[in-house]
Amino acid sequence: MAFGKGCHLHLIDGSAFIFRAYHALPPLTRKSDGLPIGAVAGFCNMLWKYIEDAKGSDAPTHAAVIFDKGSHTFRNDMYDKYKANRDEMPQDLRPQMPLTREATRAFNIACEELEGYEADDIIATLARQAREAGGRVTIISSDKDLMQLVGGGVEMFDAMKNRAIGVEEVEAKFGVGPDRVVDVQALAGDSVDNIPGAPGIGVKTAALLINEYGDLETLLARASEIKQPKRRESLVDNADQIRLSKQLVTLDPQTPITFTLDDLEIREPLVETLLDFLNRMEFRTLTRRVAEKFNAEPPPAIEITASTDAATPAQDAPPITPESYVCIRDAKTLEKWLDQARARGWVAVDTETTSLDEMQADLVGVSLCIKAGQAAYIPLGHSMGEDDLFGGTARAEGQMDMDAALALLKPVLEDDSILKIGQNMKYDFKIFARHGIRVAPIDDTMLMSYAMFSGLHNHGMDALSDRYLNHQPIPIKDLIGSGKSQITFDKVAIDTATRYAAEDADITLRLWQQFKPRLHREQVTTVFETLERPMVPVLADMEMAGVKVDAQVLSRMSNAFAQKMAGLEDEIAQIAGTPFNVGSPKQLGEILFEKMGVEGGKKGKTGAYGTGADVLEDVTTLEDVNPQAAKLAARVLDWRQIAKLKSTYTDALQTHVNPETGRVHTSYSIAGANTGRLASTDPNLQNIPVRSEEGRRIREAFVAGPGMKIVSLDYSQIELRILAHVADLPEMKQAFKEGLDIHAMTASEMFDVPLDQMTSDIRRKAKAINFGVIYGISGFGLARNLRIPRAEAQGFIDRYFERFPGIRQYMDDTVAFAKEHKFVQTLFGRKIHTPEITSKGPSAGFAKRAAINAPIQGAAADIIRRAMIRMPAAIAGLPATMLLQVHDELIFEVENGAIDDLIAAARATMVGAAEPVMKLSVPLVVDAGQGASWAEAH
DNA sequence: AACTTCACG
């Protein structure tokens, strides 16, 4: 079809795709030969996503990917410094360039480039031709240099933000229409491309001038009339340079291309060619996806031969074949399998249940694996798929009696000489514990992965299997469905369940065989054995104990909150002049910043006004300017606080009270947070309110049983103490040894104020700085936190570094270490990987601060883990139970008569938790509290 | 499912 009216041309900025892919991904290499391949992988994924996304109602009729060719263009002949400040192309990107062209052709998309011209010029030429032919054009790019082309049927599309860029967006960015963009760019220049422009004039000023004088030539002609001396001189003195800049930024719409628009017509991918290319690149996931999409058979995976990578599955491991798994239906067969486990000394174990909540889940079956490929499933609680006449479910045929099977399993699961291997063993541990079996000893592939790879990827079975076994397990959704029609596992047919469940045990064993030797190579065996694995029984016991929560107290609070909210809603509707959903930030933003005319509303990346608490607090100060809005903001803040307390706490907590135990049982994820911290879920009991008076009252509902009290012990300033130790800060260490107020001491050092003349405001500032340092301080962040000018904040930081030179050293050393090794380490050897540390752009800043914070937050996490692991022995014999951990705090339930003993024993354990492996140069201090509720104990 | 907001250390 000839290009013409009604046609729609997509032009993809290929170089932008490549660089985005390169910087977004870690430096991946092809497994078989180590060829750098990350950018190609990202590029292919982006192209694939583009193709999928472009299939909508506004689908293109023609499309092409346009690349830059070489680095020398006609602009270099005009100006030899053009793009001269660009870094050389990274070494590992260079060999990927031709592959991106090959990839484009493999997807059967037109692929064009032209010697001596930039991709932007070709795009300009094609856009012009398409417009002249009466068609429409969409440029897939967010490059500002292309914005001059927008308008009259040409628009841009930012594929990352999923956002169209039309005339309005261009005007928002440059302050002028697309036809004057080059004038503004000529004046403002561009440090990235080394366009000189007019010194001292940026986009804002340039737009102002162009809007006033109409265009660049008029402006330059009348430059002498400009009042501001700086601007006038800059324009008068640099007129030639500005004209040159304009030539440099203006795209050439007449490049001598040798193809026509008709050549760019959309073509279906040639499936075989495409799959062959993807397979040669060894992109497993994408190959599979593409094959699935076209219902094609994926080509046989490339054989990996010359690899020393431990990720290569053992040569002798048979392929994973779910059809070969055994279903154990009688005692004799089970005994045979258990004998195998006894003979080998290990067995991989996995349980299937009816729920993810271990406290409510019923056991449905157990799977075992004793050797890669040799796995079995023991169905124990399967029912018929359909309900019977009486609304109950009949037990499925061919299953062992549950008690009989567990009686055979128990001696093996509790046998000291047989290692039980699991993936996320805490889950199975709890299931078995509810049947009177304490599984030990254990290994856990999830925790092994966490010890070795924290920060690199998550540690779920699907991710590990895909990554380390090159195998995608049967998705659970295939068995039980999803959403409303989801069924419980006991309803799954036994033969289907056998394939799924035994596969999990098989995968777990294979992962374990691969990980076990690698723990040593990665030098994290001690971390795994002293900080990860022992947490499993400790946390399982805490979770099973649960904490008593008085639902009546919560219910009363919920009712009170509901009344208060209703009152506030009425008041808010009245101030706004119209009722609206107060819980909708979008509606609130529109009312505040449009209807009520509050100025300075800032839109986020989705185009919605920000209405966070800090923004609303600023609005409340506008009493004189806009009293109605100030009042509205204040009421909304009140409403928000109560709504949060009600929905997240007083309402939700009630639903988490277990009907059998009358207590709330959280679940801790051991491998959730990168730094070694735990995370609490379902419900999260690590973020129960405390900072506000109203919120703190929720803790009154966390109570002790009759004759008992809640006891709380928390580390005082543990992260600052660790910082003082690792960064070697003599003044701070001394202050901790003397038991001084550390924030007051910091303030005194920094602001030269004697301790006896300290004010709370100065101390507050020092406290914010102390925290800031732990987080990888920046002037901007501190300024925002303290609500002071940025320059002042920067002054504080400079002074802090001057007074505590060890800090700067620590930060520099940590970042340098991270850059060299791609991980950082805690005092106890825990590794936290920081793959982003070498990336460019904003993510580099994030990675840096995370790298600075991780060893400190991580060491604190290590220390409380050590205390928790020792705690059961330390308090054995006392009528006390450890219930909760909140990062630096442990909460116990203790009989009244044993409170002092408990505090003494637990405090000693916590204070000495770093020893004997680590002798800190600062003391650890533990504060204790007690009471009828958590509110009183804290 | 993504985004925004807000609770904690």
Next chain:
DNA sequence: GACGTACGTGAAGTTC
């Protein structure tokens, strides 16, 4: 001249 930043989490509600 402009941009975009404090570290680590989980849950609820709205919007698409």
